[in-house]
Amino acid sequence: MTTLQTTTPLRLHHLHLCSSAPDALAAFYQELFELQPVSAPERLIALAGGERAVVIHQGESGGLAMAAYAARSPEELAQLRDRLAELVCDSGPEGEIFFAPGAFTVTDPQGRRLLFGVPRSGRQPDRLAARLQHTVFQTTELKTVVDFYVERIGFTISDEVVADEGTVATCFLRSDDEHHSLAFFQGSRNVWDHHCYETSCWNDIRDWGDRFARVRRGIFFGPGRHGPGNNLFFMVTDPDGNRVELSAELERVAADQAPGVWPHEEYTLNSWGRGWIRT
Template sequence: MNTLQQTTPACLHHLRVVSANPDGLMKFYERMLDLKAVPSAKSGDVVMTGPSRAIIVSVQEDGNAPYFAYSVSDALALGQLAERLTVRAVPFERIEDPLFPGGAIIFSDPQGRHFVFGVAARIEGQGAPARLQHTVFQTTELERVTRFFVNKVGFTISDEVVDTDGSVMVVFLRSDDEHHTLAFFRGSRNEWDHHCYETNEWNDIRDWGDRFAAAEVPIFFGPGRHGPGNNLFFMVTDPDGNRLEFSAELQRVTADAEPGVWPQCERTLNSWGRAWVRS
């Protein structure tokens, strides 16, 4: 089967987050990630953009839902993706997204998470380097959601983390040449786990750490190096408790590479030492 990586490469472009305290959330992303609010035609949504990163902040109320938005190269690629979803019986709708003026579609995974694919406008802005790169979830139905994203949407498995009894605990999925743009951890809850910003080098990780330290935002995981993906990282949280990862040196993977298999242990999640193991 032709994959996204082979036919219509896609990268994570922006997020739509829903908050009970949107003003506090916006102030955090403005101060800490150099995002600036820009006009939005949709009432209740605030679009915030910066250098190679963006979020849409929406007030928590009935009818508002978060989504995770991936960009493809052009209208032809978006049409090919829509055809793929149609052939594989995945319902989707057209959606107006302020950061996808070239058109967009939205669909849901088997557990109700919303994903948008569209053709992006260039995101401008000044600030420290950190490109929005991947998002991760915890799920109670790892096999089901993995089958959906691989067989229906066209993601490719880069690596799996396997427990001693043979159970797959984590799946890392790619939609372009980077090791993962999406991942799922087996857990006791269905929730958003984190999202990640890819920097240029180790010194950028240092500089982001210094920035959060100066603002008295503590690092809760890391610094360290992941086994799958081989990337340097650390994690912090925003005022809503959403987890942000900052990463460097993420592995690139060829389209014909076989999935890797890693043991479920702390050194797989952090080869430098202690790890945050989901439960």
């Protein structure tokens, strides 16, 4: 089977957030994540750092308008576009803030938009490492969306969390050799769950914790270690209540590795103890 990992690897590159208070949200990412404004189409705020970037749209807070994944080259993007031809829509100017002309979008069966493109420029290291790395959604139709992302787009299942009765509760999907760049939880709503930044080591996790502490933005989940992905993590929220994860040591997965299966319990979500199981 053709997979992204083996043909056209993708990495999460930036996110398009919706906010009813875009200036306050932008101030948070500028201050805490050291992002700087860059030019953007009217009514959008675009901010970029070394290995993280965000576009903020006026809208209902808590929504993710688009998740943007970067291909490694124009040739690989063209290959991907050809393979997804019947799903492809032009991205318009908002897709070309950080990506070169030729970026395109794909919409999943529940209306989530993914943007695919090639970055306009290379990325420099940030002062405090934290590369935008994955995003996660809650869905009412886990099998439908996972089938779409695996069979149509080419993501690979790295791990599944399975409940006692055999139903899949969570699915972690990779688009290159990192354990997951996208994941879905089965739940009662179709909402954005969180996004995550991968740091370079445990000491970075400490430094990020100290950075949030200076502005009294406390950790609400973690620190701990996830079972699937084996990554160290903690989570805070931004001013809109969006959950933001800082991570380290995320597992890498070979292309031929069979999907893992984990029990649906607290210690899967956090092997150090208290979990946070979505309903």
